[in-house]
Amino acid sequence: MLDRWHGIAAWFDSRLVEQLDTLGPGCPTRLREAIGYSLLAPGKRFRPVLCLMACEAVGGSLDDSLPGAMALEMMHGYSLIHDDLPAMDDDDLRRGRPTCHVRFDEATAILAGDALQPLAFQTLLDSNLSPEVIRESARILARAVGAEGMVGGQMDDLLAEKRDTSVLSVEERTEWLRSIHRRKTGALIQASVELGGVAGGASPQVRQALSEYGRAIGISFQIADDLLDAEGTSEKTGKKTGKDSARGKLTYPAVFGIESSREQARSWINDAIASIQCLGNRNEPLVWLANYILERTH
Amino acid sequence: MLDRWHGIAAWFDSRLVEQLDTLGPGCPTRLREAIGYSLLAPGKRFRPVLCLMACEAVGGSLDDSLPGAMALEMMHGYSLIHDDLPAMDDDDLRRGRPTCHVRFDEATAILAGDALQPLAFQTLLDSNLSPEVIRESARILARAVGAEGMVGGQMDDLLAEKRDTSVLSVEERTEWLRSIHRRKTGALIQASVELGGVAGGASPQVRQALSEYGRAIGISFQIADDLLDAEGTSEKTGKKTGKDSARGKLTYPAVFGIESSREQARSWINDAIASIQCLGNRNEPLVWLANYILERTH
Numbered sequence: 353m354l355d356r357w358h359g360i361a362a363w364f365d366s367r368l369v370e371q372l373d374t375l376g377p378g379c380p381t382r383l384r385e386a387i388g389y390s391l392l393a394p395g396k397r398f399r400p401v402l403c404l405m406a407c408e409a410v411g412g413s414l415d416d417s418l419p420g421a422m423a424l425e426m427m428h429g430y431s432l433i434h435d436d437l438p439a440m441d442d443d444d445l446r447r448g449r450p451t452c453h454v455r456f457d458e459a460t461a462i463l464a465g466d467a468l469q470p471l472a473f474q475t476l477l478d479s480n481l482s483p484e485v486i487r488e489s490a491r492i493l494a495r496a497v498g499a500e501g502m503v504g505g506q507m508d509d510l511l512a513e514k515r516d517t518s519v520l521s522v523e524e525r526t527e528w529l530r531s532i533h534r535r536k537t538g539a540l541i542q543a544s545v546e547l548g549g550v551a552g553g554a555s556p557q558v559r560q561a562l563s564e565y566g567r568a569i570g571i572s573f574q575i576a577d578d579l580l581d582a583e584g585t586s587e588k589t590g591k592k593t594g595k596d597s598a599r600g601k602l603t604y605p606a607v608f609g610i611e612s613s614r615e616q617a618r619s620w621i622n623d624a625i626a627s628i629q630c631l632g633n634r635n636e637p638l639v640w641l642a643n644y645i646l647e648r649t650h
Numbered sequence: 651m652l653d654r655w656h657g658i659a660a661w662f663d664s665r666l667v668e669q670l671d672t673l674g675p676g677c678p679t680r681l682r683e684a685i686g687y688s689l690l691a692p693g694k695r696f697r698p699v700l701c702l703m704a705c706e707a708v709g710g711s712l713d714d715s716l717p718g719a720m721a722l723e724m725m726h727g728y729s730l731i732h733d734d735l736p737a738m739d740d741d742d743l744r745r746g747r748p749t750c751h752v753r754f755d756e757a758t759a760i761l762a763g764d765a766l767q768p769l770a771f772q773t774l775l776d777s778n779l780s781p782e783v784i785r786e787s788a789r790i791l792a793r794a795v796g797a798e799g800m801v802g803g804q805m806d807d808l809l810a811e812k813r814d815t816s817v818l819s820v821e822e823r824t825e826w827l828r829s830i831h832r833r834k835t836g837a838l839i840q841a842s843v844e845l846g847g848v849a850g851g852a853s854p855q856v857r858q859a860l861s862e863y864g865r866a867i868g869i870s871f872q873i874a875d876d877l878l879d880a881e882g883t884s885e886k887t888g889k890k891t892g893k894d895s896a897r898g899k900l901t902y903p904a905v906f907g908i909e910s911s912r913e914q915a916r917s918w919i920n921d922a923i924a925s926i927q928c929l930g931n932r933n934e935p936l937v938w939l940a941n942y943i944l945e946r947t948h
Contacts, residue, residue: 378798378833380805387797434764439756458737462760463805466732467797469767474792483781490788494772499685499765500676507678507761535676 353640360404360414361397364421368392371422371475379467386456386464387471391429393447398573399424399540403548405637406562409628412552419479420489420547423472427497428540430468433461435506469497481551488550496543505536512602522607529602530571537577538570545569545638561630568624569642575617576648578603579610621646651938658702658712659695662719666690669720669773677765684754684762685769689727691745696871697722697838701846703935704860707926710850717777718787718845721770725795726838728766731759733804767795779849786848794841803834810900820905827900828869835875836868843867843936859928866922867940873915874946876901877908919944 372388400421407417436443436451437458444454453461476490495501509532517525545566549559582605604613624642628635670686698719705715734741734749735756742752751759774788793799807830815823843864847857880903902911922940926933 376798379802380809382809383797383802383805430764434760437760439760459808460805462732462735462737463801466728466763466767467801469764470792470796470801473771473788474796477785477789477792483785487775487781487784490771491775494768494775498768498772499678499681500674503761503765503768504677504681507681507758510757511678511680 353637354644356637357401357641360401363414364397364400364404364418364425365392367418368422368425375471382456382460383463383467386452386460387429387467389455390433390452390464391426391468393449395447397425399428399544402541402544402566402569402641403551405641406545406548406566407552408548409631409634409638410549410552410554410558410562411634412548416481416553417548417551419476419481420493420551421544423476423489423493424540424544424547426468426472426475427493427502430465430472431497431502431506431540433465433468437461440506440510485550485553489547492543492546492550496539501535501539502537505532505534505539508532509536509601517602525602525607529604529607532602533571533574534567537574538567541570541573542566558630561627564627565624565638565642568620568627569645572617572620572624572642573645575604575613575620576645578605579613579617580648582606582610617646651935652942654935655699655939658699661712662695662698662702662716662723663690665716666720666723673769680754680758681761681765684750684758685727685765687753688731688750688762689724689766691747693745695723697726697842700839700842700864700867700939701849703939704843704846704864705850706846707929707932707936708847708850708852708856708860709932710846714779714851715846715849717774717779718791718849719842721774721787721791722838722842722845724766724770724773725791725800728763728770729795729800729804729838731763731766735759738804738808783848783851787845790841790844790848794837799833799837800835803830803832803837806830807834807899815900823900823905827902827905830900831869831872832865835872836865839868839871840864856928859925862925863922863936863940866918866925867943870915870918870922870940871943873902873911873918874943876903877911877915878946880904880908915944 369392372384372391375384375387403421403424404414404417408414432446433452435441436446437453444451446452449455451461452464456464472493473490476486476493479486481489497503508528512528512532517528520528542563543566545562546559549562554562582603604616608616621642625639628638631638667690670682670689673682673685701719701722702712702715706712730744731750733739734744735751742749744750747753749759750762754762770791771788774784774791777784779787795801806826810826810830815826818826840861841864843860844857847860852860880901902914906914919940923937926936929936
């Protein structure tokens with residue numbers, strides 16, 4: 353199944369290169385380079401593969417969900433570029449390479465992120481999907497990355513660093529942590545599954561099941577990320593590790609400890625898998641994907 | 651007619667406040683404040699009023715073009731916040747008030763801009779316009795603000811500051827200047843007129859006429875802006891003036907001189923007015939608006 357993932361990711365990458373090539377001469381060379389540098393950097397392509405596999409799981413084709421998958425990766429790419437900025441998380445290493453503002457400069461990095469957002473919408477809007485699928489997909493995407501989703505989560509994550517969370521009760525810290533992660537990372541992962549479902553023509557019931565699956569794997573994905581940061585090495589993750597605790601960030605290992613965090617990740621993965629029983633045998637790639645997230649925590 | 655403009659702008663502002671109020675509890679208070687601070691700052695609301703008046707000029711209602719008008723102002727607001735950042739134009743005064751990153755901080759300003767982009771699309775996508783009008787409007791908007799439009803123009807504008815333009819011929823400098831302005835300011839102004847036409851159900855011929863009108867007033871708007879910066883005071887413009895020449899920016903007055911710049915602005919306005927003769931009497935507000943731009947240059 354890992355081979356299948358890699359195969360889909362490689363196919364997706366070549367389609368993504370073609371999509372970037374459609375940018376006309378009005379796009380400055382430097383901007384095009386910065387967008388390509390960040391977007392095409394080596395990566396797992398977790399969100400687009402999730403979208404493509406979810407679409408297949410409900411009977412759609414990879415081509416049906418390609419516009420949504422590209423839009424998701426563009427949104428993810430923009431968020432990484434902006435999150436790494438000096439005024440934000442101030443990271444200089446990403447996917448094993450200098451971050452966009454280090455390789456280019458801050459202004460170029462801000463603009464590359466700013467350009468990726470409308471490019472994501474454009475990719476969906478220009479596609480040959482039906483107007484209803486386009487509208488529904490774009491709505492899901494806009495909400496997931498907006499002030500109540502990804503950007504809101506990033507804002508609260510930055511505020512949490514400045515807040516003395518030690519005065520909060522365990523319940524309050526847990527609620528705060530979950531609320532941040534649900535928006536900062538979870539919303540786009542959940543949207544990835546939902547976009548696959550919409551593109552594949554899923555029924556309302558199946559869409560609901562996919563939505564619950566997406567929510568649950570989104571949370572466990574973030575727990576796994578926190579665990580990797582606490583335990584991993586930069587060789588393994590391609591970015592600096594141990595930074596979260598150095599900055600006093602609110603993370604699962606910090607609030608619950610390593611073992612309890614692992615248990616929670618497992619519990620969410622079990623919930624995710626239970627949610628998609630209604631898909632029958634077709635759910636296998638999504639079950640495998642959920643378990644793969646869990647493996648990262650060990 | 652100025653009263654009519656102010657009346658529409660006041661109505662628009664109250665609708666915009668209502669739209670921001672739809673942001674749910676997932677949006678952090680600080681982010682909501684920064685968005686409101688920038689978006690609702692006193693301003694002429696040139697782009698939304700242009701969109702609303704264009705819609706009326708083709709027989710549509712203000713309500714038809716309200717979602718597009720709000721989306722345009724949100725995109726304009728995001729672009730101002732990001733353009734003012736220290737890594738970009740580094741401005742601390744905007745619309746007579748401290749800029750967003752001065753009043754809040756850089757991270758909040760970046761995120762407020764990042765949140766306004768999907769909010770603009772969401773405003774269009776959630777509206778009760780027909781799926782075809784929504785799709786077409788969102789496509790026009792995405793293209794206008796993207797890598798080949800507004801963001802591309804801003805990138806080249808920043809690069810122009812670092813480039814020794816004195817080695818270029820007059821023709822090369824003129825071409826470079828026009829290309830930057832067409833994208834940086836012109837694209838969104840042109841899109842404002844086009845969105846009004848689409849929302850009002852204009853025929854392809856009328857849409858083409860509006861598009862030419864929008865292109866021409868976009869160029870003269872930028873010339874007027876350059877002239878204001880060269881001649882105006884910050885009391886009049888609400889922002890620092892004389893900055894362009896201090897930074898060696900490529901501007902119309904710098905390339906052509908004050909008088910020739912004024913003549914070019916007039917010539918574009920004449921072209922704009924000629925483009926919309928096909929609208930008959932209904933074109934009056936748009937004719938007035940075009941002439942109003944020209945008055946700013948004196």
